[in-house]
Amino acid sequence: MLITCKDNIFHIRSGGESLLLCVTRKGRLLQLYCGHILPEGDYALSAFPPAPAGPSTCPNTPDGDEIESVGTARSAYPTAGLGDFRPAAIRAVGADGVDALDLRYRGHRILPGKPGLAGLPAAYAPETEAETLEIEMQDGKTGLAVTLSYTAFASLPVIACSVRAENRGDAPVRLTRIDSLALDLPDDRYDFLHLWGCWAMERTSERVPLTHGGMKVASRRGASSHSHNPFAALLRKDASEEAGEALGFAFVYSGSFQIETEVDFAGQTRLLMGLNPDNFSWLLNPGETFQAPEALIAYSDAGLGGMSRAFHKFISRHIIRGPWKDRDRPILVNNWEATYFHFNTEKLLELGRTAKDLGIEMLVMDDGWFGAREDDHSSLGDWFVNEKKLPGGLKALSDGLHRMGLMMGIWVEPEMISPDSDLYRAHPDWALQIEGRPDSPSRWQYVLDMSRKEVEDYIFGRLYDILSSAKIEYVKWDFNRNLSEVSSASLPPERQGEVWHRYMLGVYSLLERLLRAFPDILLEGCAGGGGRFDAGMLYYCPQIWTSDDTDALERLTIQQGTSICYPPSAMSAHVSAVPNHQTGRMTPFKTRGIVAMGGSFGYELDLTKLSDEEKAEVKRQVALYHQLAPVIRDGDYYRLENSDTLAAWETVSADGRQVIFSAVIPYARIVNTHIVRLRGLDENARYRDIETGKVYTGGMLMHAGLNLAPYRLRERDAVLVRFEKAE
Numbered sequence: 001m002l003i004t005c006k007d008n009i010f011h012i013r014s015g016g017e018s019l020l021l022c023v024t025r026k027g028r029l030l031q032l033y034c035g036h037i038l039p040e041g042d043y044a045l046s047a048f049p050p051a052p053a054g055p056s057t058c059p060n061t062p063d064g065d066e067i068e069s070v071g072t073a074r075s076a077y078p079t080a081g082l083g084d085f086r087p088a089a090i091r092a093v094g095a096d097g098v099d100a101l102d103l104r105y106r107g108h109r110i111l112p113g114k115p116g117l118a119g120l121p122a123a124y125a126p127e128t129e130a131e132t133l134e135i136e137m138q139d140g141k142t143g144l145a146v147t148l149s150y151t152a153f154a155s156l157p158v159i160a161c162s163v164r165a166e167n168r169g170d171a172p173v174r175l176t177r178i179d180s181l182a183l184d185l186p187d188d189r190y191d192f193l194h195l196w197g198c199w200a201m202e203r204t205s206e207r208v209p210l211t212h213g214g215m216k217v218a219s220r221r222g223a224s225s226h227s228h229n230p231f232a233a234l235l236r237k238d239a240s241e242e243a244g245e246a247l248g249f250a251f252v253y254s255g256s257f258q259i260e261t262e263v264d265f266a267g268q269t270r271l272l273m274g275l276n277p278d279n280f281s282w283l284l285n286p287g288e289t290f291q292a293p294e295a296l297i298a299y300s301d302a303g304l305g306g307m308s309r310a311f312h313k314f315i316s317r318h319i320i321r322g323p324w325k326d327r328d329r330p331i332l333v334n335n336w337e338a339t340y341f342h343f344n345t346e347k348l349l350e351l352g353r354t355a356k357d358l359g360i361e362m363l364v365m366d367d368g369w370f371g372a373r374e375d376d377h378s379s380l381g382d383w384f385v386n387e388k389k390l391p392g393g394l395k396a397l398s399d400g401l402h403r404m405g406l407m408m409g410i411w412v413e414p415e416m417i418s419p420d421s422d423l424y425r426a427h428p429d430w431a432l433q434i435e436g437r438p439d440s441p442s443r444w445q446y447v448l449d450m451s452r453k454e455v456e457d458y459i460f461g462r463l464y465d466i467l468s469s470a471k472i473e474y475v476k477w478d479f480n481r482n483l484s485e486v487s488s489a490s491l492p493p494e495r496q497g498e499v500w501h502r503y504m505l506g507v508y509s510l511l512e513r514l515l516r517a518f519p520d521i522l523l524e525g526c527a528g529g530g531g532r533f534d535a536g537m538l539y540y541c542p543q544i545w546t547s548d549d550t551d552a553l554e555r556l557t558i559q560q561g562t563s564i565c566y567p568p569s570a571m572s573a574h575v576s577a578v579p580n581h582q583t584g585r586m587t588p589f590k591t592r593g594i595v596a597m598g599g600s601f602g603y604e605l606d607l608t609k610l611s612d613e614e615k616a617e618v619k620r621q622v623a624l625y626h627q628l629a630p631v632i633r634d635g636d637y638y639r640l641e642n643s644d645t646l647a648a649w650e651t652v653s654a655d656g657r658q659v660i661f662s663a664v665i666p667y668a669r670i671v672n673t674h675i676v677r678l679r680g681l682d683e684n685a686r687y688r689d690i691e692t693g694k695v696y697t698g699g700m701l702m703h704a705g706l707n708l709a710p711y712r713l714r715e716r717d718a719v720l721v722r723f724e725k726a727e
């Protein structure tokens with residue numbers, strides 16, 4: 001049993017994690033504990049938080065409940081307006097115009113398995129591997145009912161939670177905030193870690209102490225965004241990469257979000273995660289329900305790295321779906337940095353021939369194959385093949401590639417519309433726009449109003465025709481600008497606050513329909529690089545283009561940052577040309593290969609222009625990656641170092657028998673005494689370096705470390721060492 005209920009206390013045990021909730025005499029739902037798994041037993045000691053510091057600090061509960069004040073109670077799902085002065089997880093305005101809620105326990109049920117969430121990405125699990133607790137709360141005055149769901153999983157320390165609201169009253173209620181995760185922790189001895197960034201510099205990690213008062217990271221862009229990622233962690237002060245306690249939070253959603261912390265005067269920490277209230281309001285008429293997206297809480301007592309590995313396994317097993325989930329992803333060449341918009345069938349077939357000779361398995365045709373698109377100024381929405389570039393259409397190209405033994409992938413950007421497109425000329429109102437205000441193009445394009453069913457249907461029809469017209473195994477789904485002028489011609493004024501979320505529901509519906517129609521297709525997410533790299537997109541796309549920055553040294557930080565929450569196999573990573581197109585930097589071919597092999601591997605350069613030596617290197621890399629791929633996909637990933645002078649990481653296969661160690665010297669110093677301690681090995685086992693035959697004990701590699709001096713690495717050099725556990 002993963003979830004128990006005894007003496008009004010719910011104990012949710014997921015892998016090594018426990019979450020304790022308790023219902024008070026008067027039906028308030030408190031949160032008692034979240035962290036390391038607890039034995040079943042008597043929880044009374046932890047039940048009630050301190051009283052307010054002084055009588056005027058917080059109002060007392062008027063109904064003689066066990067708690068003295070909602071202002072200091074650790075609430076499982078805090079509300080506004082009735083004496084809790086910290087931020088509320090839910091806000092709702094009733095018919096009287098008043099913004100206050102008092103949610104009280106009405107009942108609960110424990111279900112086997114993990115129910116899906118209508119229209120939204122969510123974790124899934126076989127019935128035998130998970131249990132879900134649904135607690136129903138209701139506000140007596142408005143009739144707003146809220147169901148809090150918590151799912152525990154048998155083998156991983158991750159709890160999935162979500163919230164559903166239903167108006168059981170007889171007047172409309174306007175929701176203005178509905179978070180998916182609310183955590184009230186009894187102290188503030190944590191650091192807050194989050195991932196910030198910008199285009200071509202996504203997911204840079206930043207660790208800062210929690211402070212009294214509030215902190216927020218958020219996206220108001222209609223996408224999870226390059227700027228902030230819908231992930232955060234609370235790390236104990238003494239927690240490091242591999243030791244100490246970490247709580248991690250990931251939002252299974254790809255639109256605007258907010259993560260907020262507040263430390264109160266009593267030193268308690270509240271953390272909230274959910275839809276960004278700045279981009280949200282939802283009118284709930286009597287009888288209507290609203291389902292908020294899902295959020296995940298991971299616990300680790302093995303530091304940030306332990307938390308990452310819990311998320312990697314969870315996302316790989318319970319979020320990523322479809323036939324590609326457990327399969328080696330094809331090694332591909334993408335023509336974007338090879339040709340940009342300037343290609344035709346002949347050029348692509350030439351690229352394909354070289355790719356095939358080198359052992360590459362797929363060619364992905366990027367932007368520029370449709371409408372009149374010769375640059376990024378036009379044609380988004382005109383999803384018809386440009387026969388001038390591709391005579392005979394997609395079929396001729398696909399047949400040509402398949403005859404060579406290559407698979408074919410194609411780029412699309414379905415959520416966009418160029419003002420210079422036939423689609424825009426026919427349906428100008430299909431773009432998001434505010435009547436009477438100018439539109440703001442970004443990359444010369446507008447965003448389609450995906451909240452409208454007819455828009456979704458039209459785009460689905462075009463994608464369906466394209467994907468039916470030829471054998472296409474892979475789709476790269478791009479999204480190159482954020483949402484502005486967010487208003488929908490199809491919704492009345494009182495529902496305009498719903499457009500941001502309805503947009504995401506439209507996108508998810510489109511993705512789901514596409515996957516149902518073409519279940520074998522491998523979808524790769526993309527958003528001007530990694531501008532929508534989140535657990536929501538991973539439900540549809542087993543891999544996501546990590547960043548438009550393909551510079552190997554820049555990728556070290558981007559990929560290590562991304563790995564804090566997301567599995568390495570979800571990170572698409574390509575070898576590109578030098579000088580690098582984003583930074584102008586030169587790096588050795590070998591280094592570019594080793595860095596790209598840290599994720600789902602491919603190339604993004606004109607292979608026909610490579611020297612014979614480089615082509616030989618590609619063949620070696622391809623052969624090597626075939627051996628690495630299953631380990632990268634299912635293994636345990638360790639971040640070992642990331643400084644200006646050394647970056648190193650390691651993956652240990654699920655059975656512990658294979659170890660892949662990689663290191664790069666970004667900046668060389670005269671004295672380079674790099675000794676890197678490996679992780680996750682068996683102390684007493686012996687590990688053989690596959691290339692040199694040298695044997696080390698696990699203890700030696702983990703405690704004394706691997707000395708990089710013999711590899712004589714100079715600046716920008718890299719090394720990849722494979723160890724095999726000896727019998």
Ligand code: DGJ
Pocket residue numbers: 336366367411478480526527528529530545547548
């Ligand atoms: C942005 C993507 O990240 C690139 O890889 C490429 O597909 C371009 N868009 C094409 O416009």
